[in-house]
Amino acid sequence: xxxxxxxxxxxxxxxxxxxxxxxxxxxxxxxxxxxxxxxxxxxxxxxxxxxxxxxxxxxxxxxxxxxxxxxxxxxxxxxxxxxxxxxxxxxxxxxxxxxxxxxxxxxxxxxxxxxxxxxxxxxxxxxxxxxxxxxxxxxxxxxxxxxxxxxxxxxxxxxxxxxxxxxxxxxxxxxxxxxxxxxxxxxxxxxxxxxxxxxxxxxxxxxxxxxxxxxxxxxxxxxxxxxxxxxxxxxxxxxxxxxxxxxxxxxxxxxxxxxxxxxxxxxxxxxxxxxxxxxxxxxxxxxxxxxxxxxxxxxxxxxxxxxxxxxxxxxxxxxxxxxxxxxxxxxxxxxxxxxxxxxxxxxxxxxxxxxxxxxxxxxxxxxxxxxxxxxxxxxxxxxxxxxxxxxxxxxxxxxxxxxxxxxxxxxx
Numbered sequence: 001x002x003x004x005x006x007x008x009x010x011x012x013x014x015x016x017x018x019x020x021x022x023x024x025x026x027x028x029x030x031x032x033x034x035x036x037x038x039x040x041x042x043x044x045x046x047x048x049x050x051x052x053x054x055x056x057x058x059x060x061x062x063x064x065x066x067x068x069x070x071x072x073x074x075x076x077x078x079x080x081x082x083x084x085x086x087x088x089x090x091x092x093x094x095x096x097x098x099x100x101x102x103x104x105x106x107x108x109x110x111x112x113x114x115x116x117x118x119x120x121x122x123x124x125x126x127x128x129x130x131x132x133x134x135x136x137x138x139x140x141x142x143x144x145x146x147x148x149x150x151x152x153x154x155x156x157x158x159x160x161x162x163x164x165x166x167x168x169x170x171x172x173x174x175x176x177x178x179x180x181x182x183x184x185x186x187x188x189x190x191x192x193x194x195x196x197x198x199x200x201x202x203x204x205x206x207x208x209x210x211x212x213x214x215x216x217x218x219x220x221x222x223x224x225x226x227x228x229x230x231x232x233x234x235x236x237x238x239x240x241x242x243x244x245x246x247x248x249x250x251x252x253x254x255x256x257x258x259x260x261x262x263x264x265x266x267x268x269x270x271x272x273x274x275x276x277x278x279x280x281x282x283x284x285x286x287x288x289x290x291x292x293x294x295x296x297x298x299x300x301x302x303x304x305x306x307x308x309x310x311x312x313x314x315x316x317x318x319x320x321x322x323x324x325x326x327x328x329x330x331x332x333x334x335x336x337x338x339x340x341x342x343x344x345x346x347x348x349x350x351x352x353x354x355x356x357x358x359x360x361x362x363x364x365x366x367x368x369x370x371x372x373x374x375x376x377x378x379x380x381x382x383x384x385x386x387x388x389x390x391x392x393x394x395x396x397x398x399x400x401x402x403x404x405x406x407x408x409x410x411x412x
Contacts, residue, residue: 001013001014001015001016002014002038002040002045003038004035004036004037004038004047005035006034006035006036008026008028009026009027009028009032009035010024010025010026010027011024011025011027011035011038011045011047011058011062012024023062024062025058025061025062025063026062027047027056027058027064030056030058030064031052031056032047032049032051032052032054032056034049034050034051034052035047035048035049035050036048036049036050036079036080036081037079037080037081037082037083037092037126037127038082039082039083039084039089040060040084041084041106043060044057044058044059044060044065045057045058045059045060046058046082046084046089046106047082048079048081048082048091050078050079050080053070053071053072053076053079054068054069054070054071055068055069055071055082055089055091055104055108056068069104069107069108070108071091074093074102074110076091076093076102078093078094079091079092079093080092080093080094080126080127081126081127081136082127083127083128083129083134085129085134087105087106088103088104088105088106088111089103089104089105089106090102090103090104090127090129090134091104092117092127092136099116099117100114100115100116100117101114101115101117101127101134102114117134117136117145133146134146155246155250156246156250156251156252156253157181157182157183157185157244157245157246157250157251157252158181158182158252159179159180159181159182159252160180160181160182160219161179161180162177162178162179162180162261163177163178163179163180164177164263165263166260166261166262166263167262167263168263168264169263169264169266170264170266171229171263171264171265171266172229172265172266173228173229173230173231173265174228174229174366174373174375175225175229176222176223176224176225176377177192177194177222177223177225177237178220178221178222178223179220179221179223180219180220181219181220181221181244181252182219183219183246183247184217184218184219184246184247185216185218185219185221185244185245185246185252186216186217186244186245186246186247187208187209187213187216187221187243187244188208188242188243188244188245188251189208189209189240189242189243190207190208190239190240190241190242190243190254191205191206191207191208191239191240191243192205192206192207192208192213192223192237192238192239192240192243193205193206193237193238193239194206194225194235194236194237195235195236195237195238195258196233196234196235197233197234197235197236197258197262198233198234200258203227203229203235204225204226204227206223206225206226208239208240208243208244211224211378212224212225212226212378214340221244222341224377224378228365228366229265230265231265231266231267232264232265232266232267233264233265234262234263234264234265235262235263235264235265236258236259236260236261236262236263237255237260237261237262238254238255238256238257238258239252239254239255240254241253241254241256242254331412332349332352332353332412333409334346334349334350334400334405334408334409335405337399337400337401337402337405338350338376338399338400339376339398339399339400340376340377340378340381340398341376341377342375342376343374343375343376344374344376345374347373347374347375347376347380348372348373348374350376350380350384350400350408351367351372351373351380352372353408353412354380354383354384354387355368355369355372356369357387357411359383359384359386359387359390360383361379361380361383362379367379367380381398382398384398384399384400384404385397385398387404388404391404391407393407
């Protein structure tokens, strides 16, 4: 242990059992004016000088290294203590009437990272640390206060996983993109750009701040792709370096190359021959009937009434519309909660209801009248909010819960 005596500018070395080692050295000759604190890293001693507003660097044998850095360029009013932790020098100060601990590099650079340690108006008289906690004593107070804050985050967020995964070759045409990070991230500025691998042309550009990007404030970012991918085509994703930061302002490096995140859209399943119409079965309903008979067995990726496969996103190979025979199909009764990003058969029924009651999901493509899907995407989300606003449902947040469900079930 190193103990300073400000009355004679001496530093004394003690054993951890409190016995004096017999070693001391004088700092006055080196220019130290008013010793107020001392700490040590693995190789050097760092002495805080309240008189000269400096931090002095000494060797453990007491010789001055010739290195010091000035604190007068900061807004410090009264440096009170110093401790080394996790590669940084943490200096306590009562500047502007607020007790703070501020992190400096060993080169004397103020990192800008600090935290408040007191709001009671008393001055700190000493600071030390153990296991990433700080322990502070105050003038006139017999209590030692414990603070957490010694982990200075200087690490940039990194990607833990992509979805679709990099190199995946069986991606659906209606897939969205997800990125999971090593820590919580916040959206910034810039774009996410999806390009075709075949000619590097832009398939879609999505602004990071748009409604298509959700998850800010969590460790997973969800990217809703507007366009449908082309079967058999390969794509890669690029992300601007300004797009995402962690909570302490450390930036995600982004993706500038063509290989970090790329994937291929699967081709429609086939078994050697094209599907063919085997039979037309008359039914008493106004629902479209899809009858498939590919060789050698029936396809399982399209269900009766589907125009797009809910598994692959591809158009179903064949549709047979059967005229209605003036019968009224039974109304669908909803009994479960539905929310953004869900895939559920009830979502398709909800889309049908909205499309036929003046709240069209989208005029064309997936989700449009006759092309409903089981995916609860942004278009469904916005259409549901419009319905909730029109029906004075509070809150109108695009969540299909008991209140909205009750209104729908009684107004079929």
